[in-house]
Amino acid sequence: MIKREHYIKQIRPFINKNIIKVLTGLRRSGKSVMLRLIQQDLIEQGVDKEQFICINFESMEHKALKDGDALYQKLNKRLSAFSEKAYLFLDEIQEVTKWEICINSLLVDFDVDIYITGSNANLLSGELATYLAGRYVEIKIYPFSYLEFLVMCRQKNKDLSDREAFAKYLQFGGMPFLTNFNFEEEPSFLYLKDIYNSVILKDVIQRNNIRNAELLERIILYVVANVGHTFSAKSLSGFLKSENRKVAPETVHNYIRACENACLFHRAKRQDLVGKKILQLQEKIYLSDHGIRQAIYGRNTRDIDQILKNIIYMELLRRGYNVTVGKVNQKEVDFVAQKRGERLYVQVSYLLATQEVEEREFSPLLSIRDNFPKYVVSMDEFDMSRLGIKHLNISDFLKDETLY
Numbered sequence: 001m002i003k004r005e006h007y008i009k010q011i012r013p014f015i016n017k018n019i020i021k022v023l024t025g026l027r028r029s030g031k032s033v034m035l036r037l038i039q040q041d042l043i044e045q046g047v048d049k050e051q052f053i054c055i056n057f058e059s060m061e062h063k064a065l066k067d068g069d070a071l072y073q074k075l076n077k078r079l080s081a082f083s084e085k086a087y088l089f090l091d092e093i094q095e096v097t098k099w100e101i102c103i104n105s106l107l108v109d110f111d112v113d114i115y116i117t118g119s120n121a122n123l124l125s126g127e128l129a130t131y132l133a134g135r136y137v138e139i140k141i142y143p144f145s146y147l148e149f150l151v152m153c154r155q156k157n158k159d160l161s162d163r164e165a166f167a168k169y170l171q172f173g174g175m176p177f178l179t180n181f182n183f184e185e186e187p188s189f190l191y192l193k194d195i196y197n198s199v200i201l202k203d204v205i206q207r208n209n210i211r212n213a214e215l216l217e218r219i220i221l222y223v224v225a226n227v228g229h230t231f232s233a234k235s236l237s238g239f240l241k242s243e244n245r246k247v248a249p250e251t252v253h254n255y256i257r258a259c260e261n262a263c264l265f266h267r268a269k270r271q272d273l274v275g276k277k278i279l280q281l282q283e284k285i286y287l288s289d290h291g292i293r294q295a296i297y298g299r300n301t302r303d304i305d306q307i308l309k310n311i312i313y314m315e316l317l318r319r320g321y322n323v324t325v326g327k328v329n330q331k332e333v334d335f336v337a338q339k340r341g342e343r344l345y346v347q348v349s350y351l352l353a354t355q356e357v358e359e360r361e362f363s364p365l366l367s368i369r370d371n372f373p374k375y376v377v378s379m380d381e382f383d384m385s386r387l388g389i390k391h392l393n394i395s396d397f398l399k400d401e402t403l404y
Contacts, residue, residue, distance in 0.1 A: 002148050002176070006318075007034055008041055010139050015042070016085070016113055020103060020132060022124060023117040025141035026263040026288045027203065028195050030176045031117040032056065034141055035089045038115060042087060052087050053078060057095035068098030072105055079110045090116045094123055094207075100131040107135060117141075119203055122261045142318045143289045144174030146311070146398035152179050162395045170307060171300060173291020192295035196264075203262035210258065215240075215247060219255050223265065223285050224297050228306040228313075230282045231256075231267075256285070263288055268313060271324035271336055273368060284325055286313045308394060309334060309348045312377060315398055316346070331364040343372040344403070352378050352391075365389050 014021055015038075023031045039052055053075070055062050065071045079086055088106065093099045093116040106112055124138055144152065146169050153165045156179070168183050175195065181187040200217070210216055222236055233249040233256070240247050259265040268284045287293055290310045294300040300307045316323045316337045326333030326345065335346040345365055352358045365374040366387060376384070376391045384391040392400075 001033060001037070002144070002152055004030065004034065004037060004148065006145075007139060007141060008037060011038060012041070014137050015045075018107065018135075020107060020136040021115045022136050022138045023115070023141050024121060024123055024138060024263065025117075025119070026143065026195075027119045027199050028175055028177060029141055029143045029263075029288070031119075031141050032091050033176065035091060035115060035117065039087070039089065047087065051082070051085060052089065054089045054091075056091040058092050066096050068096055068100075068102035071096055071099070072102040075102075075106060076109075079106070079112060082111075084111075086110065086112045088112050088114045090114070092117060092119060094118045094120050104131050104135065119199075119263060120207065120261055121263050140317075142174075142314060143291075144176055145315060145318055146174070146395070147401070149174050150399070152176075155179075156182070166395050170304070170311075171291070171294055173289040173294070175289055175291060178291070188291075189295040192289075192292050196292050196296050199262050199264055204255075204258045204264075207262075208254075208258045210255070215245065215251075216255050218245065219247075219252060220259060220264075221297065223256065223259075224287065224293050225299075227287055227290075227293065227303075228284055228309045231285050232282070264292075266313070266317065268335075269324050271326055273326045273328050273333070273336065282325075286310045288314065290314075305348075305350045308350060308377075308379070311394070312346060312348050312397070319403055326364070326368075328364050328367045331367060333364045333368070343370075345372065345374045347376045348394075349376065349378045352376070352380050352384055358384065362386065362389055 011021055023034055025031055035054070039049065043049055055065065057066060065074055075088070096102070103114060103116065107114060124132065124136065146166065149169050150162070150165050153160050153168065172178055172183055172188055173192070175192065177191065178188050181191065200220070204210065204216065205213055218240065219236065222239065223231070233252040236252050237247055237249045256265065260267060264287065266286050266288065268286060270282050287310055290300060290307050313323060313335060316335060321337035321339045324336045326336040333345050334348050337344050337346065345368060347361045347365060349357060349361050352361060361376045365376070366389070368374065374389045375397065376389060377394050377397045378391070379394055381393060
């Protein structure tokens with residue numbers, strides 16, 4: 001089991017505080033394991049595991065507890081028997097109706113430290129946030145980073161080179177359970193397809209009462225094929241119309257938003273670096289896990305430029321950055337990453353194989369007149385840094401922990 005210390009460090013300051021710890025993310029991205037890692041951390045701090053109450057709402061064992069009132073009555077009875085602080089771990093809480101009222105009451109009525117997980121990015125939006133306002137902290141859990149993936153691979157094969165490990169990461173992505181299949185293609189991709197189907201059925205179709213599942217899947221496959229390209233609901237609507245599928249741009253937007261809420265898609269807005277404003281048009285969409293793309297669509301190695309950008313975008317999110325696509329006059333910066341008043345710029349390319357490509361990648365960064373770090377990331381083995389712009393092999397960039 002990979003420790004995932006990056007997330008534990010985020011959670012640790014809130015342990016034993018009267019605040020709900022909410023872990024959100026894509027199904028099977030490791031949220032349940034994170035609950036076990038928190039329990040392990042608590043035990044190391046001297047907490048008795050008898051103080052833990054753990055419920056996974058995907059289990060039929062807890063079917064009767066999928067209503068907030070029933071859950072409260074059950075936990076009320078158990079917590080009343082505790083003579084010391086209790087630690088409550090509730091997995092996939094979105095399966096419980098009125099869960100937010102129940103959790104809020106438990107926080108008020110008992111000496112309890114609460115940790116919950118959910119597979120919906122909207123878990124804490126709107127009315128839910130009103131109930132829990134000021135009483136929760138959200139930690140977003142993503143599939144394995146390349147660094148975590150590398151640790152996992154080398155637990156099985158300590159002689160695996162960076163190049164071999166990255167080739168596996170490029171193909172299979174970072175869903176944690178894949179290690180159990182030793183990255184054999186058939187079982188690995190079958191597993192990834194099952195994750196995709198589960199997300200689409202449970203977190204998109206059922207949760208949003210979508211009736212036209214076939215249209216939804218067509219839209220998803222279009223986005224998956226064009227990951228990292230400029231996205232327009234109007235152009236996608238026009239494309240579907242050419243296939244004799246009449247659909248309004250608003251419907252496209254709603255379906256994409258449902259996939260975002262299910263933590264399958266992430267949308268990158270465009271930022272005008274000269275006018276200092278966020279642009280509403282020409283956004284880009286990236287996938288939480290590029291291995292799922294290989295499983296349902298293929299072509300990861302053919303579309304390697306797109307996949308490398310997807311990997312870097314998700315890595316920047318994982319490191320806590322707010323990420324936009326930069327616009328400098330007519331030029332584009334792949335990623336503008338901002339955090340705590342700091343900023344870095346990243347250009348991503350497969351190979352700087354010609355002078356023309358090298359100029360295309362360095363030129364937008366040279367147009368930016370500030371002193372924040374600027375990177376060109378590619379799969380080249382040779383360092384082509386120049387004029388204050390640092391060039392890194394993608395593997396080295398992904399392993400650089402100073403960027404956290």
